[in-house]
Amino acid sequence: MRQCIAIEMPRSDTAGSSDKTLLIRHDRHHDTHEKADMSTVLITGANRGIGLEFSQQYVADGWQVVACTRRPEKSDALNSLAARHPQQISVHALDVADHTQIDQLAASLPHLSIDLLLNNAGVYTGSHAAGVFQAPDYETWAYAFLVNTIAPLKMAQAFSPHLSRSTQKIIATISSQMGSIADNNSGGSYMYRSSKAAVNMVVKTLAIDLKTAGAIVVALHPGWVKTDMGGPNALISPTQSVSGMRQVIRRLTPEDSGRFISYNGQMIPW
Numbered sequence: 001m002r003q004c005i006a007i008e009m010p011r012s013d014t015a016g017s018s019d020k021t022l023l024i025r026h027d028r029h030h031d032t033h034e035k036a037d038m039s040t041v042l043i044t045g046a047n048r049g050i051g052l053e054f055s056q057q058y059v060a061d062g063w064q065v066v067a068c069t070r071r072p073e074k075s076d077a078l079n080s081l082a083a084r085h086p087q088q089i090s091v092h093a094l095d096v097a098d099h100t101q102i103d104q105l106a107a108s109l110p111h112l113s114i115d116l117l118l119n120n121a122g123v124y125t126g127s128h129a130a131g132v133f134q135a136p137d138y139e140t141w142a143y144a145f146l147v148n149t150i151a152p153l154k155m156a157q158a159f160s161p162h163l164s165r166s167t168q169k170i171i172a173t174i175s176s177q178m179g180s181i182a183d184n185n186s187g188g189s190y191m192y193r194s195s196k197a198a199v200n201m202v203v204k205t206l207a208i209d210l211k212t213a214g215a216i217v218v219a220l221h222p223g224w225v226k227t228d229m230g231g232p233n234a235l236i237s238p239t240q241s242v243s244g245m246r247q248v249i250r251r252l253t254p255e256d257s258g259r260f261i262s263y264n265g266q267m268i269p270w
């Protein structure tokens with residue numbers, strides 16, 4: 001049965017434009033003059049790791065940041081950023097596994113226009129060990145799907161009215177190269193890999209379904225990043241990862257919708 005989600009996005013006035021036009025549009029965010037327009041990004045899991053870095057960099061670039069965190073009262077770094085930039089950041093409680101909370105947050109921001117929805121929140125569950133075939137904990141696996149796979153679609157659905165008010169309408173979901181079936185040469189990590197492979201399909205399908213609405217929907221691989229999830233042996237810093245992904249996002253054109261793109265701009269095979 002085909003699932004029908006109520007996305008009501010008026011056709012973008014930039015849909016169908018040439019790449020050149022769209023590149024100019026995105027590059028203009030870097031003009032000091034254009035910062036007065038203040039694009040708006042909503043970020044899930046904005047309190048630490050890659051999400052916090054996105055918040056910091058978008059604030060520094062003059063954006064409005066709707067920063068979502070499960071526990072605002074424990075999000076010291078995010079709260080301190082918000083205290084330094086009270087005009088640019090609002091902090092909101094959001095557990096992306098809780099669909100009622102997602103709907104309530106969307107309803108509480110009735111006039112907000114969102115240019116970029118960043119589905120960043122994610123969980124790594126299970127063992128990293130490759131070559132180990134163990135009976136998985138099925139409840140934990142289901143939870144990984146709730147957060148990594150189902151939440152990005154639920155967020156897109158709940159915030160579609162907000163995206164429809166923007167001329168940019170970008171939905172970027174932080175996936176992982178570990179969700180690439182073509183790239184899987186090492187095994188292991190069943191729960192995480194499958195949840196990210198599945199969200200890649202969500203992204204591709206949303207890109208098709210929202211094409212006429214003028215939305216650009218992509219999956220991004222952040223690299224192997226030094227965060228709580230990536231660990232200290234990871235190859236790049238959050239600063240490098242997020243700078244790269246922001247550049248990718250800035251250069252997106254409608255032709256990129258439905259693609260899986262690394263932080264360094266390379267396409268990743270599904």
Ligand SMILES: NC(=O)c1ccc[n+]([C@@H]2O[C@H](COP(=O)([O-])OP(=O)(O)OC[C@H]3O[C@@H](n4cnc5c(N)ncnc54)[C@H](OP(=O)(O)O)[C@@H]3O)[C@@H](O)[C@H]2O)c1
Binds near residue numbers: 095096221
């Ligand atoms: N680091 C890497 O090398 C790497 C590589 C590939 C992909 N990724 C992806 O990049 C994204 C960010 O990862 P990271 O490295 O920054 O991980 P992290 O340091 O572990 O941070 C994860 C973030 O997700 C939030 N989160 C988890 N479950 C949530 C829920 N149910 N509701 C709301 N927020 C929730 C966490 O909030 P709390 O603080 O409340 O737990 C935290 O803000 C994830 O989607 C991850 O899969 C990371």
